Amino acid sequence: MALDKILSIAGKPGLYKLLTQTRSGFVGESLLDGKRVTVGMRNNVSVLSEIAIYTLEEEVPLRDVFSKMLDKENGKKTTISHKAEKIALEEYFFEVLPNYDEDRVYASDIKKIIQWYNILLDNKITDFTTEKDEEVETPSSEEE
Structure with a gap:
């Protein structure tokens, strides 16, 4: 399942899988307990594929941060809890994304990212590539 179907x-609490759209919003299913919720258009909803993290040079898509965490943790859950102290969270995140903007990325953001990563792993969602990444152009033999 792609991150464009996962919502915050x-x-x-937690993350939700987009099930279907309705006239007044959409229906989502919690990745924590499987309960379904109906969400109206007035709710503040974020699609994980649209979230980016500030660095000193640019904004890095959340999917890239998750990929770096997956590499760092060798495909396992994080070695740090999202409930850890602020300093420990910042040290961990600095290992994952050394150039993140400490003035614009707060400890509460790092907590969410760690928690979301672990929820995704619990639900066996570990493919953080974009569909564009998967489309590798192959040269056509007809052009010769």
């Missing part, structure tokens, strides 16, 4: 809903 403000005021609700």
Whole structure:
């Protein structure tokens, strides 16, 4: 499942899988407990594929951060809890993304990223590539 079908809903814990769209919003299923929720258009909803993290040079897509975490942890859950102290969270995130902007990325953001990563792993969602990454152009023999 791609990150463009995974949602974060403000005021609700965890992550949600987009099931279907309705006239007034959409239906999502919690990746924590499997419960379904109906969310209206007025709710603040973020699609994980659209989230980026500030660095000193540019914004890095969340999928790239997750990929770096997956490499760092050898495909396992994080060695640090999202409930760890602020300093420990920042040290961990500095290992994952050394050039992140410490003034614009808060400890609460790092907590969410770690928590989301672990939820995705629990649900066996580990393919963080984009569909564009998967489309590798092969030369056509007809052009010769």
